[in-house]
Amino acid sequence: MRKRSILPAAIACTLSLGGLFGYQTGASAASISELQQKKSEIESKSSKLQSQINEKDSQISSINSKQASLGSQLEEIESKIQSANEKINEEEHKISETKSQISELKKSIGKLKKRIEERNGILKDRARAMQKNGGGSVNYLDVILEAKSFDDLIDRIAAVKTLVEADQKIIEEQKKDEQDLKEKQTAIESKLADLESMLSNLKSLKAKLKDDQNAKSALVKKLEKQKDSLQEEKMSLSEQKSILADQKASVEKAIALAKKQQAATKPQAETGSSSGSSSTGSSSSAGSGGPLPKVSSGAFTRPVAGYISSEFGARSGGFHPGIDIANSIGTPVVAAADGIVFRAYHSSSYGNCVMITHYINGKLYTTVYAHLSSYSVSTGQSVSKGQQIGVMGNTGESTGPHLHFEIYNGRWTPPPHNGAQNPRNFINF
Numbered sequence: 001m002r003k004r005s006i007l008p009a010a011i012a013c014t015l016s017l018g019g020l021f022g023y024q025t026g027a028s029a030a031s032i033s034e035l036q037q038k039k040s041e042i043e044s045k046s047s048k049l050q051s052q053i054n055e056k057d058s059q060i061s062s063i064n065s066k067q068a069s070l071g072s073q074l075e076e077i078e079s080k081i082q083s084a085n086e087k088i089n090e091e092e093h094k095i096s097e098t099k100s101q102i103s104e105l106k107k108s109i110g111k112l113k114k115r116i117e118e119r120n121g122i123l124k125d126r127a128r129a130m131q132k133n134g135g136g137s138v139n140y141l142d143v144i145l146e147a148k149s150f151d152d153l154i155d156r157i158a159a160v161k162t163l164v165e166a167d168q169k170i171i172e173e174q175k176k177d178e179q180d181l182k183e184k185q186t187a188i189e190s191k192l193a194d195l196e197s198m199l200s201n202l203k204s205l206k207a208k209l210k211d212d213q214n215a216k217s218a219l220v221k222k223l224e225k226q227k228d229s230l231q232e233e234k235m236s237l238s239e240q241k242s243i244l245a246d247q248k249a250s251v252e253k254a255i256a257l258a259k260k261q262q263a264a265t266k267p268q269a270e271t272g273s274s275s276g277s278s279s280t281g282s283s284s285s286a287g288s289g290g291p292l293p294k295v296s297s298g299a300f301t302r303p304v305a306g307y308i309s310s311e312f313g314a315r316s317g318g319f320h321p322g323i324d325i326a327n328s329i330g331t332p333v334v335a336a337a338d339g340i341v342f343r344a345y346h347s348s349s350y351g352n353c354v355m356i357t358h359y360i361n362g363k364l365y366t367t368v369y370a371h372l373s374s375y376s377v378s379t380g381q382s383v384s385k386g387q388q389i390g391v392m393g394n395t396g397e398s399t400g401p402h403l404h405f406e407i408y409n410g411r412w413t414p415p416p417h418n419g420a421q422n423p424r425n426f427i428n429f
Helices: 006-015 029-132 138-145 150-271
Strands: 307-310 313-315 318-320 323-326 332-334 339-347 351-360 363-375 388-392 402-409
Touching: 029 150, 339 363, 351 388
Parallel strands: none
Antiparallel strands: 307 323, 313 318, 323 402, 332 388, 339 351, 351 363, 363 388, 363 402
16 A cells, blocks of 8 residues: 555644634633534544444455456466366377377378289289270189180189189279278367367467456456455544544543633632733743744744744745745744644654644634654643754754744635634734
């Protein structure tokens, strides 16, 4: 099965639900209701994904059955091909033997023809002798009539009888040999023709079996590709379902946090307290690579100290969906706004990466922090604006130490990164 990037397919689909939210201060009944609605949407989407997973399982099972059937058919074809090969060998052996018989027959025919020629010579001599004596049966009558005595007559009759019988025998043998010769030639030629016809049929059968075998083998490979594709789709769906489970857990956490904040604001409202703000303020704590950047006012703050090495927009014939902020490896990276970590993981392209979703003034945003040397937060964790989430690095598809920072209006999307916004529109760098 070919390798897939976890980043493009799985997250793009599920982020569209906007299921993880950050808060600034307080929580209204409307925001809790919206969070609960998002939770219901996630559960509905998760149920649909499970149905799709079940469907993929059913399709994979069907392909497995087809492959098993084809496997049995291929075994049967292989057995038939083996049998055909054995019969072909047998017929080729018989043809070889028949050709040897034909060779021996040719020798016998040579001898037979010689005997026939010898008899023909005798018969021709007999005919010439008969012509000299007047021809036909008269010769034998003259022989009898020329007898000198009764004993001589008997001898002459016996001699004539012997000659007639000899001639008759020669003629009969001649006819028999000629008939035998004809029958043997016909039989051998017929046998050879039958064997060659059978051999041709066997070879044709073997060719058809091979064609059938190749067709079924090609179908097996096609089914295997379909199965790989289905398994890949199932894996993607399973990933998405897993991410939805993370979303649901984070939403439940966000709901609990919102209810807690809502409960905390009621006494303050009743006593007229003005201390309900949970502003993150400016952090003075130091990260592993120096002090954290100052938290600015507004919805978003600068995520890391450094200089802009690459701007948002067209770059090298492509599109750069964020800005690159360069500094040394280990420079602290902070959350640009209050939110909940949606993903903290390693990607082949983004390297070590953190994704955070924010719900600010009734609107969903997503921020991406890529090429980190390491990250110090986990999926589902609530973070505050200015809180350190990792340190700058050079992981993934990166050519030097920097933070690749993205802001999305709504969900994160894969290339061409529809929804990506220029961070300069939100933060004063």
